Amino acid sequence: xxxxxxxxxxxxxxxxxxxxxxxxxxxxxxxxxxxxxxxxxxxxxxxxxxxxxxxxxxxxxxxxxxxxxxxxxxxxxxxxxxxxxxxxxxxxxxxxxxxxxxxxxxxxxxxxxxxxxxxxxxxxxxxxxxxxxxxxxxxxxxxxxxxxxxxxxxxxxxxxxxxxxxxxxxxxxxxxxxxxxxxxxxxxxxxxxxxxxxxxxxxxxxxxxxxxxxxxxxxxxxxxxxxxxxxxxxxxxxxxxxxxxxxxxxxxxxxxxxx
Amino acid sequence: xxxxxxxxxxxxxxxxxxxxxxxxxxxxxxxxxxxxxxxxxxxxxxxxxxxxxxxxxxxxxxxxxxxxxxxxxxxxxxxxxxxxxxxxxxxxxxxxxxxxxxxxxxxxxxxxxxxxxxxxxxxxxxxxxxxxxxxxxxxxxxxxxxxxxxxxxxxxxxxxxxxxxxxxxxxxxxxxxxxxxxxxxxxxxxxxxxxxxxxxxxxxxxxxxxxxxxxxxxxxxxxxxx
Numbered sequence: 001x002x003x004x005x006x007x008x009x010x011x012x013x014x015x016x017x018x019x020x021x022x023x024x025x026x027x028x029x030x031x032x033x034x035x036x037x038x039x040x041x042x043x044x045x046x047x048x049x050x051x052x053x054x055x056x057x058x059x060x061x062x063x064x065x066x067x068x069x070x071x072x073x074x075x076x077x078x079x080x081x082x083x084x085x086x087x088x089x090x091x092x093x094x095x096x097x098x099x100x101x102x103x104x105x106x107x108x109x110x111x112x113x114x115x116x117x118x119x120x121x122x123x124x125x126x127x128x129x130x131x132x133x134x135x136x137x138x139x140x141x142x143x144x145x146x147x148x149x150x151x152x153x154x155x156x157x158x159x160x161x162x163x164x165x166x167x168x169x170x171x172x173x174x175x176x177x178x179x180x181x182x183x184x185x186x187x188x189x190x191x192x193x194x195x196x197x198x199x200x201x202x203x204x205x206x207x208x209x210x211x212x213x214x215x216x217x218x219x220x221x222x223x224x225x226x227x228x229x230x231x232x233x234x235x236x237x238x239x240x241x242x243x244x245x246x247x248x249x250x251x252x253x254x255x256x257x258x259x
Numbered sequence: 260x261x262x263x264x265x266x267x268x269x270x271x272x273x274x275x276x277x278x279x280x281x282x283x284x285x286x287x288x289x290x291x292x293x294x295x296x297x298x299x300x301x302x303x304x305x306x307x308x309x310x311x312x313x314x315x316x317x318x319x320x321x322x323x324x325x326x327x328x329x330x331x332x333x334x335x336x337x338x339x340x341x342x343x344x345x346x347x348x349x350x351x352x353x354x355x356x357x358x359x360x361x362x363x364x365x366x367x368x369x370x371x372x373x374x375x376x377x378x379x380x381x382x383x384x385x386x387x388x389x390x391x392x393x394x395x396x397x398x399x400x401x402x403x404x405x406x407x408x409x410x411x412x413x414x415x416x417x418x419x420x421x422x423x424x425x426x427x428x429x430x431x432x433x434x435x436x437x438x439x440x441x442x443x444x445x446x447x448x449x450x451x452x453x454x455x456x457x458x459x460x461x462x463x464x465x466x467x468x469x470x471x472x473x474x475x476x477x478x479x480x481x482x483x484x485x
Contacts, residue, residue: 019470020466020467020470023466023469023470023473024462024466027466027469029462029466051470051473054473054476054477054480055469055470055473057480057483057484058422058469058472058473058476058483059441059469061418061419061422061483062422062437062438062441062442063441063442064415064418064419064422065333065419065422065423065426065438065442066416066419066420066423067329068328068329068332068333068338068341070324070325070328070329070342071328071338071339071342072342072346073324074320074324074328074345074346074349075317075320075321075324076313076316076317076320076349076350076353078313080350081313081316081353084350084353084354085354086354094354094355098358255351255354255355256374256378257347257348257351257371257372257374257375257378258351258355258358258371258374
């Protein structure tokens with residue numbers, strides 16, 4: 001039991017005191033706003049005062065703590081140094097494993113996503129196909145499935161118009177194509193030239209490049225589509241390789257003590 | 260503390276204030292050597308070591324191996340484990356010397372060694388054995404005091420062992436923080452940087468650790484005061 005100013009302080013009262021505050025105050029580490037409270041505690045409670053004194057004694061005694069003698073020499077031999085330096089590849093992978101390269105994985109992840117989106121968009125848009133396939137189609141009598149409907153769509157509205165002018169009845173476009181062209185050439189009608197162009201698109205024997213503006217335009221956009229598909233694939237592959245590299249570097253070459 | 264000194268003192272407060280005055284003069288902070296010179300020397304040695312001079316690196320090892328071993332062995336309380344941790348720390352330091360950017364090589368090296376010690380403590384928690392086999396070993400000696408009488412040296416050794424035993428009973432985090440602050444003289448910010456926790460956490464660990472130590476040592480405080 002402590003006695004101060006005629007008032008007795010029991011142990012249970014001391015237990016309610018903020019001992020951590022007294023400890024902090026003892027080492028001059030209390031906030032200014034807490035100092036008054038700490039001073040009051042030390043002044044009114046002898047247990048708190050003795051706690052403060054003891055904490056200081058303990059802090060002062062720490063440098064006197066026993067020291068164990070070193071058991072071996074830790075200098076590094078040339079062989080150890082050589083082994084620790086490692087090969088150029090392992091040094092490079094160690095660099096990749098450094099925290100400064102932590103952004104590599106998210107960046108590679110984003111690049112992988114972009115590459116995949118590019119490839120999917122490039123390959124998946126309906127009615128379009130890579131230029132490489134189109135160039136194959138030009139030599140293929142089967143005709144491109146994209147080119148034929150386009151040609152038919154161009155031709156169909158023209159047939160009645162030509163048929164009206166030249167007196168030829170309308171019929172299936174595939175069947176009457178050559179007839180229509182022949183009669184149109186005879187009359188030298190400007191409309192027949194359009195029909196002629198449309199026919200070229202539908203006819204595999206004719207030269208596509210010189211005759212069809214629609215197809216010429218379509219072919220002109222195909223290299224960029226190729227670029228999208230193959231560029232995307234290249235970006236995705238490189239990103240994947242980077243991700244794998246970063247994983248290997250972190251898994252096998254990161255220094256566990258440099259965290 | 261001046262405003263307290265003006266107030267009437269209860270019985271124990273006189274000794275408390277006296278201890279405060281003593282602490283302010285004997286604090287490890289006031290005994291810290293000129294670290295600027297050390298930093299300059301260390302940086303020069305690191306530069307040479309980066310240039311391929313192994314002798315320069317080994318000079319750094321020679322400078323710091325005693326300090327590092329003494330610190331780590333207090334943290335892990337086992338000399339073999341401490342030796343392994345210190346060796347690994349120097350290996351790691353050599354491998355990553357080009358990553359040293361800070362001002363203080365000592366702080367950087369200490370952080371690496373503490374991480375190695377932490378790994379050992381984690382491993383030990385997973386496989387608990389004899390937790391602190393070293394405390395009964397007589398080879399542990401308090402810092403030499405040539406002027407002290409034999410009786411005083413015996414008392415110092417006793418109080419030192421008592422303190423070490425108490426240190427082994429507080430948490431690893433508290434022990435590490437107290438050792439770095441009170442025994443090695445690092446400041447709060449340096450300890451926060453080394454241990455990767457906030458400044459407030461460091462302070463809390465130190466104060467709670469001291470409070471825990473006081474509770475453990477309460478019956479034997481007289482011996483420590485000698």
